[in-house]
Amino acid sequence: MRISEILIFIVFLVVSLSGCKKNDDTDQTPPTIDISAIDAFPKHCDTLYRGETFTFIATFTDNEGLGSYSLDIHNNFDHHSHTTELQECELWPVQTPINPYFLIEGYEIPNAPQTITTHLEITIPIDIDQGDYHFMIRVVDVNGWQDMKGLSIKIL
Amino acid sequence: MILLLTKVVFSQQYEIFGKIINTKGDPVSGAIINVTPENLHSISTQNGTFKISGLKRGHYKIVISYVGYKIEEQSISIPNTANLVVTLKPSVELLQEVIIEDHHASEKRREESHNIEIVNNQFIEQNLGGSLMQSLRRLPGVSSMDIGAGVSKPVLRGLSFNRVAVAENGIKHEAQQWGADHGLEINQQTISEAEIIKGAASLIYGSDAIGGVINLKSISVPMENTSGGNLLVSAQSVNDQIGSSLNIYGRKTKVYFTTNGSWSDYADYKVPTSVVNIYSYPVQLNNNRMRNTAGQEGSVNLTIGYKTDSLHSNIHLSGYFSKVGFFANAHGLEPINVDRQLHDADKRDIQLPFQEVKHLKANYHIARTGKNHLLRFDLGWQHNLREERGPYINHGYMPETLPDSLGVAETLERKFIKNTVSANLTDQFKIHNHTFQSGVQTSFQKNEIGGWNFIIPEFTQIQSGAFIYDKWKLNEKVLLHSGLRFDIGHINSKEYYDWYKSRILDQETNDTTYENLQRATNLNKTFSNLSYAVGINYNLKHFEGKAHLGKSYRMPTAKELAANGVNFHTFSYDIGNQNLHPEESYQLDVSGEFHYPLWAFQLSPFVNYFPNYIYLNPTPFFDFEHGAGNQIFEYHESEVIRFGGEIHGHYKIMESLKMGVIAEYVFSEQLSGEKKNYTLPFSPPPTLLFSLKYTPNITDKFMGTYFSIDYKLTGKQSRIVPPEFETEGYSLVNLSMGTKLKWNQQWVHFTFRVNNLFDKKYLNNTSYYRLINLPEPGINFSVSVKIPFTF
Structure with missing residues (x-):
C-alpha cells in the first residue's frame, strides 16, 4: 500500500504545482466597449434617420492599449439574432431587401491609448431601405483581445 | 504448446521452466503464466521461455493466458512434472484479431525508444466514445478536440491539426486536417489496433509527425482454415445514437479476405443546460439538445490478401461517409436566422448548416520476408471530399442573391477535394546485432476547391523522403537507436480572385471603383529538411528505461502559406504568410517504467523546442477590404x-x-514573436485520473468480466491566448462494465458504459465549441453487444 500512497502523493504534487502557474507576465484582459454614458450613441433600440449625419460616441478601454475598432451596419430584415443585449427591440415584419444600407469600416486607434471616446460622424444615404438594422461594434487591443457589441437599431 | 521442466534448486525449493509457442512453433512472448494456489506470476520472454521459482513439493494449477488464445489450464505436481506438452488453441472469437506482423504491445514497447502506447479493439470497446479519438483519449497524453458528440481530431500532448500524422495500414491518412471543424474521418469500428507514438517521429513517418503519430491498423489476417465474423450493435443515449457493424472474414491456407460494413446514426446531442450564452446572447435550447448537431456515419471495407511464410500481399479498398450538422445558432459570420420550428421539429434530421465528407481509399501492400530481409512496398490512392453546406449569406460586397451564372449551388459554402497518391518502400535487414530499416517515401496530392466562399487556394504538393534507421542490440539489456532522414517537398498554389466585385475607394481622388479582388497569388515553394534521431532502451526484468532525442519537421500547409478568408467559427480573418520556413522541432523524451506482478509505475517526461512554431497570431486590426469586418489573424x-x-x-x-492513476501535464510558452510569453492555442489543462477495476471470475459461463470506475479531475486552464477564455476545472465520473457470455460455442461480448455520471455541466478548453461557451455532452449511457460467429 505504501507504494501507491507515495505514487498518489507525487501525482498530486506535480499537478498542483504545475496547474498553478499563471500568465503573470502576459496581458489576459480584453478591451471593453462602454455605451452606458448619457451621450453615447447609438444605444440599443435607437433610431437613425436617412439623409442625416449622426455621431458615433462610445468609450473603449483597455489595460494595455487599444489597437483598432470596426463598425458593421447591416440589415436585419430577416430577423437574424446576434444582438449581445438582453432586451429585445420591437421589430418590423420580415421584409425583402431592395437597396439595404450597409457599412463595414475599420478605424485604427493611433498611439495605443488605454481609453478613448469616439466622435465619429457617419452620414446615412437618403435612398436606402428603411427598417431594422444591426449595429455591430468591435474593438481589439494591441495583443489581439477582442470585445464585440451587437445593437439592434432602426433606420427610418 | 508448453514444455515444462523442473529443476531442484535445493532440498525443498523447485523451479519450473517452460516454453510457450504457437501452433506454428513460433515462440510466444508476453504470455502471462499464473501458478495457483501459490499466486506466482511470470511473463514469457522473447524466446517464449519462462521460469517460476520458489515452488515446493506439491500440486499446482498453472494458467497461461494470452490475447488471441484460449486460456490454458494444467495441473502439475512438483517434482513429478517434466516435459509436459500442452496444446494452446486459438480462441475462436478473437481469431481475426491476430495481428499481421505478430508483434505485440509489450515487446514493441521494450524495443522502441519512442514513448509508445498500443491498444487493440478491446480497449476501444471498453472505452467506447462517440468517435475514435473519444475512445482513445483515456490513454496518457492523448486527448481529443471535439466538434460536437461524434466528430473529433487527435491531440497528442497538446499538439494537433497538421502536427499529428495519422496513418492507416501503413499509408498516411490525407484529409483536410488543417481545418478546425474537420474530424478524423475514420470509423472506429474498423480499427483492430491503434499505436500511438507521442513525440517527434518524423524519421519514419515524415512531415507532420512533429507531435506524434496515430498508427491505425484496420486489417487483421485471419488464421488458416477459418471463416467467420462478428456483428456489433451499439447505442448511446446522449445523442440517441444507434450503430452496427458487421465483420466477415475467411481464409483457406494462403488466400484470405476480411470485410466490414458499419453504419451509425445519431440525433442532436444533449447538454446539461437549457440555455447557452453565445457572446453573451442567450440561446434557448429545445429539450437541452444542441440544435442541428445530428449526424450519420458509414463505412465499407474490403481486403483480399495472400499470405505464405515468406510473402504477404493484399489489396484494401475502403469508403467512408459522414454527414454532420453544425450547431445552428453558432455557424457563420452572423449567427444566422435560426428557424427554431424547422430545427426543433426533428432531433434526427440534419438541416443546414452541415458538413459532408467522403473518403475513398485503395491500398496495395506487399511484404517479402527473406533470410535477413523484410521488404515492404505500399501503394495508396486516396480521395477526400469535404463540403461545408450552409444557406447563402452575402458577406460584405457579395451580391444579395447568388447569381446563377456562377454555377455554384446556393448551399455550397465551401468544397475541398483532395486526391493523394503515395508510395512507400522499406527494407529491414539484419547485420550482426544491427537491425537496419531504410526506405523511400513519396506522395503527390492535388487539391481543388469550390463553393461561394473562399479560404484557401487550390494547390498541388509533392513530398519525398529517404531514411535509414539502425537498431543496435548492444546486449540483452541495451538497445541503441539512430537514424537519419532527408526530405524534399514542393508546393504550388494557385492564384484566386473574388467572383464578385468589391468597392475600392481612392483616398486621394475620392473616386469609387469596383474590382474583383485578388485573394491569393501564384506561389511556388520548395522545402527541404534533414531530420535525425537517437535513442536508447535499457531493459531489466522489472524495469524499462528509454530515452529518445529527435529532430522532426513539418512542411507549411497551403493554409499557412496562402489562406485569405474568414474562419466562420472564430470570427477571424486568416491570412497566410508566404515566407514561412519548414517548422522544426527538437524533442527529448525519457521514460522509466517499473513493473512487478502487483504494481507498475511509469513516468514519461518530455521537453520540446521549436525554433519556428507556425502560429496564427491575432492582430489588433480588422479586415474591411474584403468586406468582412473581422479581426485579422496572421x-x-x-x-x-x-x-x-x-x-x-x-x-x-x-x-x-486493480487501482490505477494517470496524470498528464503540458506547459507551453512562446519565447519570441508577437505573443512572447503566451502559451499556445488549445493548451490542455493538467488532468488526473483515478481508476478502480474489478475483474471477478464468477462462473465458467462468464469470461473477462470487469467493472470499472474512473474519476477524472481536470485542472483550470488559465494559460490562454487571444481569443480564448479561461476554462474552469471540473471532475467527471465514468463507469464501465462488460462481460463475455458463452452462447452457441461463442463468447458474446456485452459492454455498458456511463460517461459523465453526474451530468456535470463543464467546458472543455480543447473543444471546438469552447469559444462560444458551449458545454460538453451530459450524462451518456452506452451499450454494445458483439456476437462472433463462424461458418
Missing part, C-alpha cells in the same frame, strides 16, 4: 518551448481488484 513564426509528461501507475489490491 501566420507567423515564433520560438516555442514545451515540456510536460505523464505519470501512469497501477496497483493490484487483490487478484481481481
Whole structure:
C-alpha cells in the first residue's frame, strides 16, 4: 500500500504545482466597449434617420492599449439574432431587401491609448431601405483581445 | 504448446521452466503464466521461455493466458512434472484479431525508444466514445478536440491539426486536417489496433509527425482454415445514437479476405443546460439538445490478401461517409436566422448548416520476408471530399442573391477535394546485432476547391523522403537507436480572385471603383529538411528505461502559406504568410517504467523546442477590404518551448481488484514573436485520473468480466491566448462494465458504459465549441453487444 500512497502523493504534487502557474507576465484582459454614458450613441433600440449625419460616441478601454475598432451596419430584415443585449427591440415584419444600407469600416486607434471616446460622424444615404438594422461594434487591443457589441437599431 | 521442466534448486525449493509457442512453433512472448494456489506470476520472454521459482513439493494449477488464445489450464505436481506438452488453441472469437506482423504491445514497447502506447479493439470497446479519438483519449497524453458528440481530431500532448500524422495500414491518412471543424474521418469500428507514438517521429513517418503519430491498423489476417465474423450493435443515449457493424472474414491456407460494413446514426446531442450564452446572447435550447448537431456515419471495407511464410500481399479498398450538422445558432459570420420550428421539429434530421465528407481509399501492400530481409512496398490512392453546406449569406460586397451564372449551388459554402497518391518502400535487414530499416517515401496530392466562399487556394504538393534507421542490440539489456532522414517537398498554389466585385475607394481622388479582388497569388515553394534521431532502451526484468532525442519537421500547409478568408467559427480573418520556413522541432523524451506482478509505475517526461512554431497570431486590426469586418489573424513564426509528461501507475489490491492513476501535464510558452510569453492555442489543462477495476471470475459461463470506475479531475486552464477564455476545472465520473457470455460455442461480448455520471455541466478548453461557451455532452449511457460467429 505504501507504494501507491507515495505514487498518489507525487501525482498530486506535480499537478498542483504545475496547474498553478499563471500568465503573470502576459496581458489576459480584453478591451471593453462602454455605451452606458448619457451621450453615447447609438444605444440599443435607437433610431437613425436617412439623409442625416449622426455621431458615433462610445468609450473603449483597455489595460494595455487599444489597437483598432470596426463598425458593421447591416440589415436585419430577416430577423437574424446576434444582438449581445438582453432586451429585445420591437421589430418590423420580415421584409425583402431592395437597396439595404450597409457599412463595414475599420478605424485604427493611433498611439495605443488605454481609453478613448469616439466622435465619429457617419452620414446615412437618403435612398436606402428603411427598417431594422444591426449595429455591430468591435474593438481589439494591441495583443489581439477582442470585445464585440451587437445593437439592434432602426433606420427610418 | 508448453514444455515444462523442473529443476531442484535445493532440498525443498523447485523451479519450473517452460516454453510457450504457437501452433506454428513460433515462440510466444508476453504470455502471462499464473501458478495457483501459490499466486506466482511470470511473463514469457522473447524466446517464449519462462521460469517460476520458489515452488515446493506439491500440486499446482498453472494458467497461461494470452490475447488471441484460449486460456490454458494444467495441473502439475512438483517434482513429478517434466516435459509436459500442452496444446494452446486459438480462441475462436478473437481469431481475426491476430495481428499481421505478430508483434505485440509489450515487446514493441521494450524495443522502441519512442514513448509508445498500443491498444487493440478491446480497449476501444471498453472505452467506447462517440468517435475514435473519444475512445482513445483515456490513454496518457492523448486527448481529443471535439466538434460536437461524434466528430473529433487527435491531440497528442497538446499538439494537433497538421502536427499529428495519422496513418492507416501503413499509408498516411490525407484529409483536410488543417481545418478546425474537420474530424478524423475514420470509423472506429474498423480499427483492430491503434499505436500511438507521442513525440517527434518524423524519421519514419515524415512531415507532420512533429507531435506524434496515430498508427491505425484496420486489417487483421485471419488464421488458416477459418471463416467467420462478428456483428456489433451499439447505442448511446446522449445523442440517441444507434450503430452496427458487421465483420466477415475467411481464409483457406494462403488466400484470405476480411470485410466490414458499419453504419451509425445519431440525433442532436444533449447538454446539461437549457440555455447557452453565445457572446453573451442567450440561446434557448429545445429539450437541452444542441440544435442541428445530428449526424450519420458509414463505412465499407474490403481486403483480399495472400499470405505464405515468406510473402504477404493484399489489396484494401475502403469508403467512408459522414454527414454532420453544425450547431445552428453558432455557424457563420452572423449567427444566422435560426428557424427554431424547422430545427426543433426533428432531433434526427440534419438541416443546414452541415458538413459532408467522403473518403475513398485503395491500398496495395506487399511484404517479402527473406533470410535477413523484410521488404515492404505500399501503394495508396486516396480521395477526400469535404463540403461545408450552409444557406447563402452575402458577406460584405457579395451580391444579395447568388447569381446563377456562377454555377455554384446556393448551399455550397465551401468544397475541398483532395486526391493523394503515395508510395512507400522499406527494407529491414539484419547485420550482426544491427537491425537496419531504410526506405523511400513519396506522395503527390492535388487539391481543388469550390463553393461561394473562399479560404484557401487550390494547390498541388509533392513530398519525398529517404531514411535509414539502425537498431543496435548492444546486449540483452541495451538497445541503441539512430537514424537519419532527408526530405524534399514542393508546393504550388494557385492564384484566386473574388467572383464578385468589391468597392475600392481612392483616398486621394475620392473616386469609387469596383474590382474583383485578388485573394491569393501564384506561389511556388520548395522545402527541404534533414531530420535525425537517437535513442536508447535499457531493459531489466522489472524495469524499462528509454530515452529518445529527435529532430522532426513539418512542411507549411497551403493554409499557412496562402489562406485569405474568414474562419466562420472564430470570427477571424486568416491570412497566410508566404515566407514561412519548414517548422522544426527538437524533442527529448525519457521514460522509466517499473513493473512487478502487483504494481507498475511509469513516468514519461518530455521537453520540446521549436525554433519556428507556425502560429496564427491575432492582430489588433480588422479586415474591411474584403468586406468582412473581422479581426485579422496572421501566420507567423515564433520560438516555442514545451515540456510536460505523464505519470501512469497501477496497483493490484487483490487478484481481481486493480487501482490505477494517470496524470498528464503540458506547459507551453512562446519565447519570441508577437505573443512572447503566451502559451499556445488549445493548451490542455493538467488532468488526473483515478481508476478502480474489478475483474471477478464468477462462473465458467462468464469470461473477462470487469467493472470499472474512473474519476477524472481536470485542472483550470488559465494559460490562454487571444481569443480564448479561461476554462474552469471540473471532475467527471465514468463507469464501465462488460462481460463475455458463452452462447452457441461463442463468447458474446456485452459492454455498458456511463460517461459523465453526474451530468456535470463543464467546458472543455480543447473543444471546438469552447469559444462560444458551449458545454460538453451530459450524462451518456452506452451499450454494445458483439456476437462472433463462424461458418
